[in-house]
Amino acid sequence: MSAREWIGKDFYRELGVSSDATADEIKKAYRKLAKENHPDANAGNAEAEKKFKAVSEAYGVLSDASKRKEYDEARRLFGSGGPGGFGFPGGGGGSGGFDVGDIFGQAGQQQGGFGGLGDILGGLFGRRGAAAGATANRPQRGADVETDVRIDFTEAVKGATLPLRLSSPATCSTCGGNGAKPGTSPRTCSTCQGSGLVSRSQGAFAFSEPCRDCRGRGTIIDDPCPECAGEGVSTRTRTLTVRIPPGVADDQRIRLAGQGEPGRGGAQPGDLYVRVHVAPHKVFGRQDLDLTITVPVSFAELALGGTITVPTLEGKVSLKVPQGTASGRVLRVRGKGIAKRDGSQGDLLVTLQASIPSTMDDKAREALVAYAEAMSGHDPRPEITELLEGR
Incomplete structure (x- = not known):
């Protein structure tokens, strides 16, 4: 591309950004336009292909700090505008400018x-x-x-x-x-x-x-x-x-x-x-190299303790739930997270969440009422009780 052609292009306008746009703003604008006009998504569309080449050319200049500096210096020297009509500070003539074609033509x-x-x-x-x-x-x-x-x-x-x-x-x-x-x-x-x-x-x-x-x-x-x-x-x-x-x-x-x-x-x-x-994933989440999963458990499993089966990406593992475990507690299964090529290894973090049945039969209800009566002397929220009683 000749110097005249290079100066004559408005790369900022091609990407739809201002001349003081940051590198991230330029990258974001390019990614959006390149995706919209990519030949694979616009088969046979000559205009889209032309636009794709134009934004790629603009990004090639504006994404490179040294090229962008040179381009901006050229625009400041000759002013902005189409080729052949750049203003020059202090130039002679009634319009205060000259045709850049005088230099390049x-x-x-x-x-x-x-x-x-x-x-x-x-x-x-x-x-x-x-x-x-x-x-x-x-x-x-x-x-x-x-x-x-x-x-x-x-x-x-x-x-x-x-x-x-x-x-x-x-x-x-x-x-x-x-x-x-x-x-x-x-x-x-x-x-x-x-x-x-x-x-x-x-x-x-x-x-x-x-x-x-x-x-x-x-x-x-x-x-x-x-x-x-x-x-x-x-x-x-x-x-x-x-x-x-x-x-x-x-x-x-x-x-x-x-x-x-x-x-x-x-x-x-x-x-x-x-x-x-x-x-x-519909079940697993991720925290750096650790995989996370929330597992519903019954009140009895939390209160009495026991062993539950937990899925992993490779299969399943058995996990011991200590007696008196609170809902929301996180248990760690070592070595069942993400393994990277450098040897680092994450774990599987299992969050236990109490599952409350929406319905229960008469037998279950009677057992629960009996349990509530047996635990009537236990206050599960003493701090709240103190506030309610003004203590």
Whole structure:
């Protein structure tokens, strides 16, 4: 992308956020728009695919602190707005501005040192002067990509291996990423001698600007690849295998190194981050590495004690209930929680909850009345009684 095109895009507007949005706000906006416009969810919808590429490009710049700083500096330098109509503080003319096309729209290569605004722009767009021997097509690491997967509770506890189908930009398989039709190769631009930059003088300033003939790439493709149209990158669908580690938490991200967008100019690709969403279990809960469960028990089991059977994710265990146990007490079963690969192990926390029958037969009622009479001298709430009696 040329400098003029880069400045002309309003990446904040693409994501629907303000220019002072935080990194979390930018990430949240991107995830929402990427999910809404993902090619997998909008098969054959050209507008959705276009929007998906636009928000991905915007996120690639605004999610990178250094790229965002450079982009913001460019916007402050030229003002915001469409390409070709940027205001410049202190510029001449009745409108107080000038057309950025005056800087980027000329292809003539003139002699003169690089300096002034040219040096600023060279820094903003990852380019240095031709005198330094660098090229405009500096290698650039690919952008990181994020996607979501949903797993059930048991898979989160024990781990799982899942296939992940992605439609994303990737190095063109037809041309290998060089943008030229198979059997041909890009040629060095004769205008800029492969540097991607040309220089010109204007008054007291000397400017370095992207070469118009090669669009700042340093090479020219005479016969573009039919698949990627010379870009070296195409959208393709691929299937990856994602290994979910045991004990993964809800909303945790798993990093797949090198599986993001391809790099430019031979640079490393970005990473793929898989955000995991865990469905709740109908019986078990979770506290870090401990599993939790609430087990209803009868009054007799709490008062007299006994042994109850409790389910686990692997089967069942027997649990001793001490005599006189209060409802709500938590008993611990060692080693029946979540086991992680690093050797850490959680427990099963069992909360005992008294179960009160909604109906009972005559025999049960008579027994309960007899018990109440036998316990008439026992006050189960002495503190409350003291308050009621004013003591």
